Amino acid sequence: HTREFRHCFSSDSFKSIESFRLRLGQFERAFGANFVIHSSTRLPVSHAGSLMLVYSQVLYQCSYKTYIPGGQVKGNTRRTRHIDCPASILLRLRDDKLRIVKLNMEHNHLIRKRIDQSLAKLNQEEENFAKEMLEIRADPLLLVECMNQRFKIDISLEDIRYLLTPKETDSFKHIPGGFIDTLRVNGFAKYILNETGHYQFVAFTSRSLQQFYLGHPEVLSMGYAPNFTACGYLLLIVVGVDKYLSSQSIFFAFINDESLESLRLAVRAFKKLMPACAVSQTATITVDKPGDLATVIAEELSHVTPIFCQWYLMQSVRAKLLMVPKRQRSYLSDLFTHLMNATTEQDYQHSKEVLHIYSPEFYDYFITHWDCCTPSWANFQLSRRLTFGSKTNNRLRGAINSYRQILDSLDTADGLANNLLEHSHQKSQSRARDDLSTIVCTRVWRDQSPEVNNMLRHISPAVGKMLIEEVNGDVDYGHTPDLKRKTCNCSFFLQWNLPCRHLFRLAQNHHLPLTDLIAGCRWIIEVS
Structure with missing residues (x-):
């Protein structure tokens, strides 16, 4: 590498x-080397050039170590x-x-030689764009x-391969559970580890969603999560929804969790991959359930107004009421x-x-996040409201078709695809705006999680009652065969987008109560 080094260092x-x-x-980056500081001598603080030079002597060494067997034996280990x-x-x-x-x-x-930077076809603007995208783990x-x-x-x-350092490549290759060099399926999509060490999106495991993906060339994907955890999330961002789903762009990203950092990286990739006109024309975004996503949107997309779904809004209202004087809370509520x-x-x-007169601060909050999405929930506009994601009983009639699509689906991905289409269609009918976008964040890899019980309360009892009537109630629900227990179990299946009819049939065939099926939900998914 001496000649290449002299060529690079003029x-x-x-x-x-x-x-x-x-x-x-x-x-x-150009030649696959990796040098680190082995030893150094710092300049004294009083030195005139200490701020820029820092060191008076620096020794860089190659970080690679050659391992050889035959070392000292101690006990049963070598x-x-x-x-x-x-x-x-x-x-x-x-x-x-x-x-x-x-x-x-x-x-x-051995060092695998990479492409020389002088042979690359990228100018400074294109290289900066590629670096920013690779920093957020884009495919x-x-x-x-x-x-x-x-x-x-x-x-x-x-x-663009010279932009990938060996350190970045190694971070993508080593994952919990061993090294994977072929195909990996995370329960929702298939990935393959390519030569650069990145997981490359291959296809959806769902047939219907794969057909939807192939039929819409404007769909963009980002394989963000190289280290697949026991529970992953799919983030869907639909931009420019219209009635016929013909002029929209869809962006999806797999993230490890719903943390602020993961959501922030996904939204940044959305800004980079989407056409600039689509991002600039997006005025409102409907956020489905994760509260941290609204914070990220406010930071990364300052021109966009987040419209929350009712479940999150009710949590926000309770938090907002704590800022109101105690004597006014009951009346405002x-x-x-x-x-x-x-x-x-x-x-x-x-x-x-009346709200404006009584509390101007709370009125501003209401106008910003509630009044702009009145067609989604107002009772006096029953035919125009958007009911997906709602938890109150008086919103359920309009959502029956969406829930039945979940029940009739063969797997969770099919259910999500149907929900995405139905959700977009309802939204386009309920509003005359063309700049509306939506974000759906759903769990796509399930395990026996202790947080499962916390998810049961988000679906209305009326949905559970409707399901019980559909299966004629011929299921053993354990020791407490009351409506409350039945509702709780049905709520679980709906919340996780599980094919309920198949689960009920599975319970009948194996003579298992639904409480046992909840505990073994991971086994259910594999069997069904």
């Missing part, structure tokens, strides 16, 4: 350590010896500049397609409930005026 003197690190990073790579770079301070005084590029291990193949369309160029995977259950347009407007 000069052997540097004004600061940062300028050397920048050039060294380019060399490492210690493994390793030999350091002799490749090194020595810099010393001379004439207020760091100069390379010693260079050794003789490695004692390299998808990135190539996106850049070809965005910048009107013709590049391949080889043209009753007034807010009255607004939700207003039966006429006149009653709704009158209650809104």
Whole structure:
């Protein structure tokens, strides 16, 4: 690598350590090397150039260690010896500049040569875009397609491979449970580990969602989660929903959890991959359930107004009421409930005026997050409201078709695809706006989680009653065969988008109570 090093380093003197690190990073990405600081001597604080130079002497060494067997035996274990790579770079301070005084590029291990940066077809703007996308773990193949369309160029995977360092590649290869080098299925999609060490999206495990994906070339994907955990989440962002689903773009990302960092990375990738016009024209986004997602939208998409679903709004209202004087909380709570259950347009407007007089701060909160989505929940607009995600009894009639689609589905992905289509269609009918977008975050890999019981309360008892009537109630529900227990169990299956009819049939065939099926939900999914 001595010749390549000289070619990459046009000069052997540097004004600061940062300028050397920048050039060294380019060399490492181009030729697959990885140098780290082995030893260094710092300049005294009183030195005039201590802020820029920092070091008076720095020794960089190749971080690779050659492991050889035959080490010392201790008990039943054998210690493994390793030999350091002799490749090194020595810099010393001379004439207020760091100069390379010693260079050794003789490695004692194999290095897979990567493409030289000078042969790449990327300019500075394109390279910066690629770096930002790779920082958020975007799929390299998808990135190539996106850049070809965005910048009107013709590049391949080889043209961006030099941007991937060995450290980044290794972080994608080592996952809990062993090294996987072929195909991996996370319960919702299939991924394959490509040559760069990234998981490349192959296909959906669901036939209907795969057909939907193939039929819509504007669908974008991001394989974010390289380390698949026991429980993953799918984040769907639908932009520009219309009645016929012909002019929308769909973005989906697999994330490990619903943490702020994971959601933030997914939303940033959404901003990068989506066309700029689609992002700028998005004025409102309906957030389905995860509360942290609203915080991320406010940070990353400042021009977008998040419209929350009712379940999260009720939690937000309770938190908001804590900021109101104690003597006013009860009245405001009753007034807010009255607004939700207003039966006429006149009653709704009158209650809104009373709220404005009584508490201007709470009125502003209501106008921002509630009034703009009135067609979604107002009783006096039954035919226009959006009922998906609602938990109150008086919203259930309009959602029966969506729930039946879940029940009739063969797997969770089919149910999600049907829900996505039905959800988008209802929303396009209920609003005359074309700039509305929606975000659906749903769990796609289930395990025996202690948080399952906390999810049971989000579905109305009327849905459980409807399911019980459909199966004629001929199921053993355990020791407490009351409506409350039945409702709880049915709520579980609906909340997790499980094919309830198949589960009921499975319970009847194996003579198992539904409580046992809940405890063994992971086994159920595999069997069904």
